[in-house]
Amino acid sequence: MEQKSEKAIVSLRDIYVEFDGEVILNHINLDIKDKEFVTILGPSGCGKTTTLRIIGGFLNPDGGDVYFENKKINNLPPHKRNVNTVFQKYSLFPHLNVFDNIAFGLKLKKTPKDEIKKKVSKMLSIVDLKGYEKRSVSKLSGGQQQRVAIARALVCDPKVVLLDEPLGALDLKLRKNMQQELKEIQQKTQTTFIYVTHDQEEALTMSDTVVVMNNGVIEQIGTPADIYNEPVNAFVADFIGEANIINGIMIDDCRVKILGQEIQCVDKGFGKNTPVDVVIRPEDIEVVKPEEAQLTGTVVDAVFKGVHYEMTVMCNNCQWLIHSTVCQEIGSVIGMKVIPFNIQIMNKMFPTPNNEFTARVISSDKNENTMKIEIEGNSIEVKGFCFEENTMLNVVLPPDGLHIAGDGNGDLNDVYIESVIWKGEHNEIILESDERKWLMQSDQDEQVATYVPISFDFTKAVFFPVNEEGDD
Numbered sequence: 001m002e003q004k005s006e007k008a009i010v011s012l013r014d015i016y017v018e019f020d021g022e023v024i025l026n027h028i029n030l031d032i033k034d035k036e037f038v039t040i041l042g043p044s045g046c047g048k049t050t051t052l053r054i055i056g057g058f059l060n061p062d063g064g065d066v067y068f069e070n071k072k073i074n075n076l077p078p079h080k081r082n083v084n085t086v087f088q089k090y091s092l093f094p095h096l097n098v099f100d101n102i103a104f105g106l107k108l109k110k111t112p113k114d115e116i117k118k119k120v121s122k123m124l125s126i127v128d129l130k131g132y133e134k135r136s137v138s139k140l141s142g143g144q145q146q147r148v149a150i151a152r153a154l155v156c157d158p159k160v161v162l163l164d165e166p167l168g169a170l171d172l173k174l175r176k177n178m179q180q181e182l183k184e185i186q187q188k189t190q191t192t193f194i195y196v197t198h199d200q201e202e203a204l205t206m207s208d209t210v211v212v213m214n215n216g217v218i219e220q221i222g223t224p225a226d227i228y229n230e231p232v233n234a235f236v237a238d239f240i241g242e243a244n245i246i247n248g249i250m251i252d253d254c255r256v257k258i259l260g261q262e263i264q265c266v267d268k269g270f271g272k273n274t275p276v277d278v279v280i281r282p283e284d285i286e287v288v289k290p291e292e293a294q295l296t297g298t299v300v301d302a303v304f305k306g307v308h309y310e311m312t313v314m315c316n317n318c319q320w321l322i323h324s325t326v327c328q329e330i331g332s333v334i335g336m337k338v339i340p341f342n343i344q345i346m347n348k349m350f351p352t353p354n355n356e357f358t359a360r361v362i363s364s365d366k367n368e369n370t371m372k373i374e375i376e377g378n379s380i381e382v383k384g385f386c387f388e389e390n391t392m393l394n395v396v397l398p399p400d401g402l403h404i405a406g407d408g409n410g411d412l413n414d415v416y417i418e419s420v421i422w423k424g425e426h427n428e429i430i431l432e433s434d435e436r437k438w439l440m441q442s443d444q445d446e447q448v449a450t451y452v453p454i455s456f457d458f459t460k461a462v463f464f465p466v467n468e469e470g471d472d
Contacts, residue, residue: 009192010192037208051213094137096137129148159191180206183205200240231344250274313334349419362379403440408453433454
């Protein structure tokens with residue numbers, strides 16, 4: 001197979017997109033190499049389809065530049081870019097047969113008939129549809145229709161093909177088959193594929209490079225192995241594959257404490273006594289005798305998954321997931337052992353363990369021992385505390401002092417859920433309001449990229465008056 005080129009065929013520089021005051025892409029930068037299969041991966045609402053539309057010319061960014069082979073193409077319309085797109089809905093012409101669907105773009109370019117026949121025949125061979133030339137597209141299976149759409153995109157020899165979740169409409173078995181077929185087509189044609197999906201298996205199966213996006217930013221770029229084995233933060237670790245993500249304290253270089261137990265690792269440079277996220281993949285946990293283990297736990301569930309058993313183990317009120325070829329009896333106490341190399345340490349996505357912010361007292365009632373404070377322009381009542389009017393307060397609120405308002409009427413409304421990470425004991429949720437980010441703990445699953453109302457439980461807060469010099 002031909003060696004892949006290292007030069008960038010598509011470059012995005014400081015791309016910024018905003019819709020109705022909401023930031024969709026927040027100054028992203030991306031280089032896509034020639035003849036590469038790149039997958040843009042992320043949850044719904046992360047900005048991946050917007051990125052694809054900007055490359056295709058269907059959307060102009062509010063800021064930043066798009067380069068194609070080192071030429072700026074911001075104002076170049078889609079039909080003048082050497083790019084074709086395959087959508088989830090294939091948009092085939094039902095009144096045309098397979099041959100004419102594939103040949104449509106060539107006919108628009110007034111390509112000679114002999115050349116059209118030659119190119120369509122070659123493309124039919126590549127997508128394994130030889131002999132289907134006269135077949136009505138309505139008589140084809142979903143997988144065959146998809147291959148026609150890919151052939152139509154490739155027949156005009158574009159430098160780049162954009163694929164927007166093209167396997168989403170297929171059933172599971174056909175989707176798995178088409179993953180491999182897509183990769184083979186890309187390798188045969190040596191065309192740059194830029195593929196958008198929220199399916200991690202598709203990304204890991206097909207890609208040379210994976211671009212993980214969340215909340216309008218690129219979290220990590222790397223090979224599938226890099227993304228899986230060396231995630232840069234808890235979001236990537238949680239989104240790619242299954243992982244045990246546990247709160248820990250980095251005691252010193254190569255020493256981390258989780259669940260009260262100090263364990264050896266290989267990571268350095270985090271400082272002493274630093275809160276960190278610890279990631280351990282289920283398949284990296286070895287089941288041993290309790291006396292030989294770093295941690296012990298009780299098996300509460302076991303499910304056969306074909307190539308391994310998936311066991312849920314409770315350890316110090318923390319839920320762990322273990323993959324093993326040997327099933328352990330439910331209720332039994334087991335030991336868990338992990339070699340240092342398989343323990344991944346990463347900085348926390350939220351920099352402090354609590355919500356720390358400043359608020360102004362706008363009114364107070366000493367008789368009722370209540371006050372109202374201003375947070376982001378909202379007047380919020382606080383019971384059990386009373387400071388003088390106009391006092392500036394530093395407030396420390398733990399994550400369990402923040403709740404999603406069940407009645408839909410919160411202290412702050414329309415707060416954006418940026419990430420939801422299961423930490424073995426609870427979900428750790430990062431939210432974003434107009435002026436800051438918030439950290440919340442919850443036993444409930446919440447949907448990322450949605451807006452919710454939040455309420456404060458100030459009985460768990462600590463208030464510090466700020467004096468005139470700005471000191472506590």
